Amino acid sequence: MQVLSLELNELNFHYIKNFVDRGALPNFARLFADNRVRETDAGEIYPELEPWIQWPTVYTGKTYAEHQLFRLGDIVYNDQPQIWDYLEQRGVKVGAISPMNASNRCADAAFFLPDPWTHTKLVADPKVAKLYALLGSLVNDNATADASIAKLASRILPLALPHMTSASIVEYFKILPVALKYKWARAAFLDRLLADVFVSLWKRHKPGFASLFLNAGAHIQHHHTYDSKAYDGERANPGWYSKAAETGADPLLFIYRVYDAIVGEMLALKDTHVFITTGLSQVPNKREHYQYRIVDFPGFFAKVGLEGATIRPRMSRDFLLEFASVEAAKAALPVLDRVRVGDAPLFAVDERGETLFCQVGYFGPPEGLEAVTIDGQPGDHSQAFALVSIENAIHQPTGYFVDALGPRAEPAPLPLADVFDRMCAAALADRHEVRAA
Incomplete structure (x- = not known):
């Protein structure tokens, strides 16, 4: 059997x-x-x-x-x-x-x-x-x-x-x-x-x-x-x-x-x-909670100026960045930090040696992505992100x-x-x- x-x-x-x-x-x-x-x-x-x-x-x-x-x-x-x-x-x-x-x-x-x-x-x-x-x-x-x-x-x-x-x-x-x-x-x-x-x-x-x-x-x-x-x-x-x-x-x-x-x-x-x-x-989720995913990972990070990373998409808003060394991964941190929504970083980043586990950390409505800045330069980057869900239910x-x-x-x-x-x-x-x- x-x-x-x-x-x-x-x-x-x-x-x-x-x-x-x-x-x-x-x-x-x-x-x-x-x-x-x-x-x-x-x-x-x-x-x-x-x-x-x-x-x-x-x-x-x-x-x-x-x-x-x-x-x-x-x-x-x-x-x-x-x-x-x-x-x-x-x-x-x-x-x-x-x-x-x-x-x-x-x-x-x-x-x-x-x-x-x-x-x-x-x-x-x-x-x-x-x-x-x-x-x-x-x-x-x-x-x-x-x-x-x-x-x-x-x-x-x-x-x-x-x-x-x-x-x-x-x-x-x-x-x-x-x-x-x-x-x-x-x-x-x-x-x-x-x-x-x-x-x-x-x-x-x-x-x-x-x-x-x-x-x-x-x-x-x-x-x-x-x-x-x-x-x-x-x-x-x-x-x-x-x-x-x-x-x-x-x-x-x-x-x-x-x-x-x-x-x-x-x-x-x-x-x-x-x-x-x-x-x-x-x-059921009792609060309004949006989740987004990057549409074109290589294209978006070329605009950001991120270099030397192998990008591995995960589920929903998550992605992994792999680097050749710990030093290269650390050097990428300030580059990612320059992508912001208002005063807050757009990405939540978990340092893991030669890799960085990243998440899109903005959970507001879509119009908020029109105010994303890269290295202090404002621009409408809303088309760079796809709405994954309005999170109706949580674990x-x-x-x-x-x-x-x-x-x-x-x-x-x-x-x-x-x-x-x-x-x-x-x-x-x-x-x-x-x-x-």
């Missing part, structure tokens, strides 16, 4: 229950009816309450205080043992698609496709690798991509088609009309395709343990919780930002339905032990965990770090059963 770890990043099961009660999500309803859903507790507070911190907790079985992985991509500078190499060393064949902040240290993984922001070894056949590289570029360009769905499909479809099934093609046609109307719905295509690729590779290789990380739900919740019937607060998105509420669309129900189909497909796979984990979940330490073959869920929250032991025990126990047979 193979163990599958389905990682639905930050998914709000307390909202899902709302739609389950309305009869909208049959596969999630099955999990709730069987009492398979248990709360987890990340045990962290801000600023440690981030998915790129909590997923390494799941992957290593260690809290943040123990693993000290604070930024997305940090794992490549750290030798923490993770669940895939831990199980591989014990004779279990492993695979992974898009695990957040995870490094491929396996000697012979069946497949390993890292998240789009962590630079580590990719293991896949050439066509899958090409498809994944294309998907990664789309993820990193998401805030500014205006390409039509038809254009994207023409590039992706020939590589993706071998992994699709008749059932999943039906799901794509459910996503398509919503994605044509609303940009926020496009992320569902990516997660639907990652699920297809995962199942296809899993059927081909049959690893003893394999994980699939999906992020569209977290993305849509962050951006559009205010637009959902599940939200009962007083805040609303401005019409220029979102047309969902006025047109009757419910972004949360939309992505939950996409995931409901994926959950059903995973549970239907033969000889599998399925675990579902969310890491964290979200609660909370409560997450959710489902053991589809385990006992009925206990009422007490499960420490998030304990998920590692439970999945490892299942993978190793199942292997021992095979050996005995």
Whole structure:
């Protein structure tokens, strides 16, 4: 029996229950009816309450205080043992698609496709690798991509088609009309395709343990919780930002339905032990909070006068600058400081030896970017930034965990770090059963 770890990043099961009660999500309803859903507790507070911190907790079985992985991509500078190499060393064949902040240290993984922001070894056949590289570029360009769905499909479809099934093609046609109307719905295509690729590779290789990380739900919740019937607060998105509420669309129900189909497909796979984990979940944001991303990194930093840096975009407003030496990194600090909004630096910078981890630190409305100055020279640089989101929801330490073959869920929250032991025990126990047979 193979163990599958389905990682639905930050998914709000307390909202899902709302739609389950309305009869909208049959596969999630099955999990709730069987009492398979248990709360987890990340045990962290801000600023440690981030998915790129909590997923390494799941992957290593260690809290943040123990693993000290604070930024997305940090794992490549750290030798923490993770669940895939831990199980591989014990004779279990492993695979992974898009695990957040995870490094491929396996000697012979069946497949390993890292998240789009962590630079580590990719293991896949050439066509899958090409498809994944294309998907990664789309993820990193998401805030500014205006390409039509038809254009994207023409590039992706020939590589993706071998992994699709008749059932999943039906799901794509459910996503398509919503994605044509609303940009926020496009992320569902990516997660639907990652699920297809995962199942296809899993059927081909049959690893003893394999994980699939999906992020569209977290993305849509962050951006559009205010637009959902599940939200009962007083805040609303401005019409220029979102047309969902006025047109009757419910972004949360939309992505939950996409995931409901994926959950059903995973549970239907033969000889599998399925675990579902969310890491964290979200609660509505009570304050106005905008997030921005640089549109053209090389072009913008050429204007700033930054030299000698390799720029590595991360999620949302974050990016990493890599230099040839510590001295070169330190020399870049006053250059970055000269980019300001009013009296405040535009960038928050974390010194890390030869690298600088940077974030766009302005959170006000878009017109404020018209007053950005570079080296004291005013100018309208608003077009250099894309609005990533009006942050509708923020992280909370409560997450959710489902053991589809385990006992009925206990009422007490499960420490998030304990998920590692439970999945490892299942993978190793199942292997021992095979050996005995």
